[in-house]
Amino acid sequence: MDLVRKNRIIPVLYILASLVIFAYIAAKATVSSFTHDESFSYLRYVSHGFMDLVSNKDAYTNNHILNTLCMKYSEMVFGNSALALRLPNLLLLVVFFVYAYLLLRKVNPVVGFCIFILMATNTALIDFFGLARGYGLSIGFMTLSLYSLIKSLEEKRTWNLILFNIGALMAIFSNFTLLTFYVAALAVFNFIILAEGRTTIREKIRLYQLNKVNIIFLFIFLLVLYEPVRKAVKFNSFDFGGKHGFMHDTGMSVIYHLFNNMPLNPAGILLIQMVLSAIMLVPFVLILANLVLVKRDFFLRNRSMVAVNLVFLLIAVETVVQHYLLKTDYLVGRFSLFLVPLLLLNFGFLMDYLMKFRFRPLIYSFVITLSLLSAGNFYRNTNLYACAEWYYDRETKNAVLALIRDHQAAAGSQRNVKLGINWLFEPTINFYRETWNLSWLLPVDRNGLTAQDQYEYIFTADSAGVTNRSCDIIFSSGITGTRLTRVK
Numbered sequence: 001m002d003l004v005r006k007n008r009i010i011p012v013l014y015i016l017a018s019l020v021i022f023a024y025i026a027a028k029a030t031v032s033s034f035t036h037d038e039s040f041s042y043l044r045y046v047s048h049g050f051m052d053l054v055s056n057k058d059a060y061t062n063n064h065i066l067n068t069l070c071m072k073y074s075e076m077v078f079g080n081s082a083l084a085l086r087l088p089n090l091l092l093l094v095v096f097f098v099y100a101y102l103l104l105r106k107v108n109p110v111v112g113f114c115i116f117i118l119m120a121t122n123t124a125l126i127d128f129f130g131l132a133r134g135y136g137l138s139i140g141f142m143t144l145s146l147y148s149l150i151k152s153l154e155e156k157r158t159w160n161l162i163l164f165n166i167g168a169l170m171a172i173f174s175n176f177t178l179l180t181f182y183v184a185a186l187a188v189f190n191f192i193i194l195a196e197g198r199t200t201i202r203e204k205i206r207l208y209q210l211n212k213v214n215i216i217f218l219f220i221f222l223l224v225l226y227e228p229v230r231k232a233v234k235f236n237s238f239d240f241g242g243k244h245g246f247m248h249d250t251g252m253s254v255i256y257h258l259f260n261n262m263p264l265n266p267a268g269i270l271l272i273q274m275v276l277s278a279i280m281l282v283p284f285v286l287i288l289a290n291l292v293l294v295k296r297d298f299f300l301r302n303r304s305m306v307a308v309n310l311v312f313l314l315i316a317v318e319t320v321v322q323h324y325l326l327k328t329d330y331l332v333g334r335f336s337l338f339l340v341p342l343l344l345l346n347f348g349f350l351m352d353y354l355m356k357f358r359f360r361p362l363i364y365s366f367v368i369t370l371s372l373l374s375a376g377n378f379y380r381n382t383n384l385y386a387c388a389e390w391y392y393d394r395e396t397k398n399a400v401l402a403l404i405r406d407h408q409a410a411a412g413s414q415r416n417v418k419l420g421i422n423w424l425f426e427p428t429i430n431f432y433r434e435t436w437n438l439s440w441l442l443p444v445d446r447n448g449l450t451a452q453d454q455y456e457y458i459f460t461a462d463s464a465g466v467t468n469r470s471c472d473i474i475f476s477s478g479i480t481g482t483r484l485t486r487v488k
Contacts, residue, residue, distance in 0.1 A: 010109040011101075014116060018097040021120050025093060028384045029086040029130040033397035035390035037062055038132045039427035042085065043434065046072045056228035064134025065228060066173040071132055080435045085132045092140030093129035096341075099143040103150070103304065103345060107352040110364060114371035115348030121371075121378035124257040125340050127388045138174035139338050141167045142181055146308070146342075149185050153192055153303050158213055165217035172225060176232055177335055180322075182221075184314035186214060188307050195291055195299045195306075233326075241329025246320050249330035250339070251276070257340050261381050279347050283309040286353075305349035312342045334389060392459075395477040396428045399457050399484045400436075402475035406455075406486060407440065417441050420453030422462060429457070457484045 034042075044060075045053065045068045052058070053068055070088035078084035100119055104112035120126065129136035145167030152160035168185065171178040193210055208215070242249020255264070255272055264272070283305050290298035299306055322328045331339070351363050386394045407417060421429060423446035433441050449456055456471065460481050471485035 010113050013113055014097075014101050017117060017120055018094075018101075021126060022090075022093055022097070024382065025126060025130040026083075026090055028127075028387075029090055030083045032082070032130070032385050032387050033393050033395065034082055034085075034428050034431050035131065035387050035393045036424060036427050037390065038085070039431035041068055041132065042071060042080075042431055043427060046075065054224070054228065056231045059228075059231035059234070061232070064137070064174055066170060067132060067134040067137055070137070086130060089129050089131060089133070089136035089140075092137050093126075096129065096136075096140040096143050099140075099147045100341070100345075103143070103147050104348060106304075107348055108355050111348060111351050111355065111367050114367040115344055115351075117371040118344050118347075118374050119341050121374045122257065122340060122344075123260045123378055123381045124388070125337060126378075128334065128337065131387055134174035135334055135337055138171045138178050139341060141171035141174060142178055142338055143341060145171060145181075145185065146311070146345075149189060150304050150307050153189070153196075153307070161213040162217075165214065165221075169217070169221060169224075172221075175338070176229060177331065178338060179225075179229070180315045180318045181311065181338070183318060184311045185307075186218075187314055188310045189214070191310065192299060192303060192306060195296065197296045241335060242332045243329055246316055246330055247273070249332050250316070250319060250336050253332040253336040254339050254343060257337060258343075260377070262377060276343070279343070279350060280309065280312060283346065283350050283353075284313060302349070302353060305346070305353055308342060308345045308349060312339065312346055315339070315342075392424055392480055392482070393428050395475075395480045395482055396425055397432065398477070399425075399475050399482065400429060400432045400438075402484055403441075403455060403457075404436075404438070406474045410486070415440050417455065418450075418453050419444050419455045419457060420449035421456070422458045423448070425457055453487060455484060455486055457482065459483075 040062050041064070045058065045063050048058065048068075050069070053063070053065055053072070056063065056065060067088070071085045074084050074087050078087065097120065100116055104116055107115070125139070128139070145164050148160045148163035148167060151157075152164055164185070168178070168182040172182060190207075190211065193207075242253070251273065252269075255269065255276070259272070286298070287306055287309065319330060323330060348367075351367055355363055403419065407414070417440055419429065419441060421444050426444050426446050429444045432438070433443065449458070460476070460483050463483065470488040472488060473483055473485050475484035476482070
């Protein structure tokens with residue numbers, strides 16, 4: 001292992017893996033169709049002023065404030081191409097890779113690299129860094145914030161706590177769900193300094209000194225976040241999540257993220273649930289045992305495992321409390337995605353801890369096998385054109401291109417062309433209408449098909465009985481089950 005460290009093989013592998021995956025996501029961000037939520041944000045929010053965006057004036061869950069601001073200013077500098085609007089998330093993919101490496105740098109090299117591969121080849125997670133949404137931004141800033149939090153416990157430098165708070169603030173402005181991360185991280189910071197014996201609750205002056213930076217930033221957070229969060233809570237129902245329980249809803253969602261596009265039967269799901277529960281509970285039991293036995297060396301040597309484990313578990317507790325007090329739903333789908341890197345980091349730190357005992361060959365076999373399976377699954381699911389949860393928009397860009405070609409060939413001088421659509425395609429078609437300056441095309445709406453439509457873009461399955469008019473198919477896709485027709 002010393003030879004591995006000496007020759008710097010592992011850092012080179014980190015760089016190579018990062019470059020390959022970044023190149024893939026950058027290519028995907030360039031060529032894939034804009035999606036429903038990206039287009040909605042661009043059309044409805046990007047034109048708003050800075051203060052209107054920061055204050056969440058037109059409150060709606062689609063408006064991820066920092067992402068909208070980044071789209072706005074990236075467009076000013078680089079134009080309105082898909083790549084330009086998605087560029088901020090691509091840059092945060094670099095941040096995510098850098099800070100994931102820094103978090104894993106002190107872990108056993110083989111274990112650390114395998115955990116990095118598990119994070120970097122998780123299709124559900126990595127896809128969002130190629131989209132103009134707040135999820136990639138929030139996860140990148142959360143990773144930066146988490147590393148700075150742990151670093152502040154090790155080096156006790158003010159700069160680390162400043163970075164922790166700034167990273168957390170940026171993560172929250174990218175996705176308000178990350179408020180749970182910030183609250184959990186603040187609690188964990190204080191727990192660890194107490195567990196390590198650096199101060200006690202009775203030493204209020206000492207406790208204040210250690211939290212001085214956090215307290216200053218807490219006031220800043222209250223100042224800048226109160227109004228946008230208040231409006232988000234007031235004007236949004238947040239009723240699009242799970243209603244049964246954290247394990248049933250959020251836990252299953254995380255499992256599906258981890259095993260993206262892999263068939264899972266009930267027995268397999270039960271086994272996975274047991275393994276993931278053990279991954280979270282074993283470190284927690286160790287923390288409790290060493291806390292009771294006042295073994296401060298444990299906390300000094302295992303800060304990363306303690307911090308990540310407790311942050312994850314406190315987020316789970318916060319989610320349950322919010323459900324009962326504020327009636328918010330449990331996190332599912334992309335809203336739970338930020339838990340994936342926390343879970344994988346927890347797994348990595350636990351494996352590194354167990355390496356101190358007689359499990360080395362078993363752990364090597366386990367983590368290497370998992371990383372190879374993850375990389376293989378990632379390779380099988382590589383797709384430059386389908387994006388995350390908006391698969392139906394995969395061909396929307398091509399459909400608009402086909403419409404342009406047909407209009408130029410059949411009636412290039414005709415104005416006020418009316419396109420009837422399925423409502424799901426409305427934001428993206430209007431996005432291309434605006435960014436490609438298709439002034440001859442009327443804005444599409446969500447009112448369904450009408451007798452005045454000259455073109456129709458709908459799902460093939462919806463076409464039967466929708467209209468009795470004769471149509472020529474000018475574009476169709478068996479992948480998305482859509483077709484674009486010209487009404488005769």
